[in-house]
Amino acid sequence: MADELKDWSELGEDLLLMIGQRLITLDDIIRIRAVCNPWRRALRAEQLRRFSPSSHWLMLPYCSSDNMNMSTPISRHTSSPDVDLAIPSIGCKGSETCRCFFDVVLHQFHHIEFPRHLRNKTCRGSTMGWLFMVGDTPDMSLFNPVTKTEISLPPITSFPDVLGYDPEKLRLEYLLRDYTGFTTSLGKKYMEKEYIMRVGISAEPTTEECIVMAIRVNSDKRLAFCRPAEIEAGWIFVPHVEEDGIPSRIGYVDMVFWRDQFYAIDFRGNVLVCDFSANPHYPTLSYFLSPGAFSVCETLYLVVCPAAVTGGDDELMVVTRHASYVSNQEIEVDPVAAGDADDAAVDDADDDGHVNVYDSDSDDEQLGRGAGEGGRVGEAATKPYWTEKFRVFKLNKGAEGWDKVESFGDFALFLGFNTPGTFVSIKDYPGLLPNSIYFTDDVVEFHYHPLWKNQAAILDLVRDE
Template sequence: MANWSELPEEIIDLVAKRLPPYPNEFAQFSCVCKSWNSVLKKQNSNIIRKNDKQFKKGAIRSFYCHSTKRLFNYYLPQAKRTRGWGTPYGWLLTFGLDLNIHLLHPLSRVQISLPSQPTFEHQHQFDAYCPEHLCQSYFIKFALSSDPSIPETGQCPLVMAIYGEICYLAVASPGDEVWTSVDCSRSNYQDIIFFNDHFYAISCDGMLRIIEVNTRQPKATDFASPPDNIYVCSTFYLVELTGDLCMVERAFDPVDDVPTLAFHNETTYFVVYKFDFNSKTWAEVEDLGDHALFLGNNTSFAISTSDYPEFKENCIYFTDDHSNSYQRGFCDMGIYDIKNNRIEPFYFDDHQLSKFSRPIFFMPTL
């Protein structure tokens, strides 16, 4: 067998430069041997030196890879001066200080334009807001009807947004000139999902609504009442789990940070419910089996821990999506073990946390 550590440094460098921009690839490359790891470190330091000005201006984004427990800095100028939301398709949705909205594939750097923020209704509520404040507070969630990399029948995916001061719904597709509002008599939504060819939304009181988008004026219709024992001050998420539509209740307590005179919310527990379409009722799910859920500033999604054994089964991974938590130095994120009703926090260094764009989950795809 060849001794890979004895390859000339020039050849190792050429191989490293052809790696796809995917954290796992870099991690596996660096683990081959010391000489390969040394070449990769030298290459990364050269990239950072060349892009030092861009780094200082926000063109570098940090990605934490849960499978390797490592943090990667990645040059992504398309995401500069933007806030991002994650998806399970490998795409991000970005909203910039220029008020433009894009679908962005961070590994290929492909961008797809969507109508800009000024094309939403109810602009008068935000007339006095600066762009940075708009980026922090105007949008709550986004959901896609399909993977933008695989357009069905030549059509671009439909994108639904929760937006505005009292959380309205709106829809648009790439190529549209404006966002179309959904039934402005309904508001206060917390999450949305595309499930079995329909959009569903959950309101702040746990009411499930089905969204009809194939009409001139999209509308929302009450579909199911919330479970009897939910806590109305919780946050609600919609997620598909093994072919079922589920709702997750996230409860939290307000915490006063006395030394800094700051206030934040801290998650205390989660409850998962499965929806029965025949009876239109919810039933509590006490065990996720070999699955894990990912909630936060992203489209909620589930993965099989049999396919991804580096993740913990029967757990909920969550990031901070509290609307009042834009402070540096604290981020309510961790792993909730359903069986033991226990939270294992995970934090990054203070300089890795941005009060402008909160941490998000997304599933990388090449």
């Protein structure tokens, strides 16, 4: 036996992969790959593909002299008010050459230096460990902060509705046309921070078969795709689904890649499938399932629930977020406070980590009221809206409908504005609350409200009901 294990570098690749699949943190992956070159070659593709900062790390706002001491209170909506929050106050110190990440497992901050040309760009989403980077020029790319690999994507000017770009026209650099034929000029900051709402990928961007799907925002929220291996083809709109021969222009609010296809959900709750099998360059869009009992007041998320959570096969889920809104008549604006809030909103808009950060002077505002007192998540008198509850449904294809989900068991769900929903096990992530939803704010329409304060919170699924 001793002779057989004398040379660890000859350990079988299958056994190495079995070991690697049980590793959780990036630190462990780096250490095992550092043992020897054969181990490094055997584990690189498998483990770095599996590791995703979006599921293990939280990306924090851009490090600068203005926010390096900033803290983030996390609101809590839970039936166990004595349970310690898993995420401490978020704050990082670093230079403007790096981005900060918080490791949920180790409770550590990581400072990763970005290439110079990416330091001032906005991260408009993350998927499978890749960050979608957009700046104040038409260039766009996918960047892996672990491997430092960057994959160029077609420029934003290659979208079919972008008619022109002139950097000399300050604040009106882009000329766009909507589906009615109306043209308008928009500034580069809008295109950088709002034009792309959501991004997903079908495979590793380094492979030829990778498809990048995006929801772009103009007069409607439409699906578009590109192939990094065919960058010259640009971005291509997915054809509209038709209703009685008329193209439907109901905008899309989320999409995921599941079982070799892209699925999208529209404002009405229809789930559609984008099929590339017949023609890899010209997909078809068709209805997959009609809406469930979804309210027009709810924000809709499509989430892939892994087999570890379901106890069987992976499943498609819809998570609905219900918010209550305060009318303008109910808000008394203090001009001084509004001015301060306006400045804060501009600062937040320039931060691009998309973990939403807000300041608070009140513990009550940070944690909300106790569960027995009917507290609302992140409610405050100066907020234009607050999250009331979430509802979760799983696909029942046999019944062609949705079944309500009462519990995740020993799992927590992370939801964000521009990243796929991710389930994590509390056994792998000590300190997370079971059967809970961790979410950051995503109602971008209110980001420039004079009294805006971004919301980050935890919701207990049992308490919600």
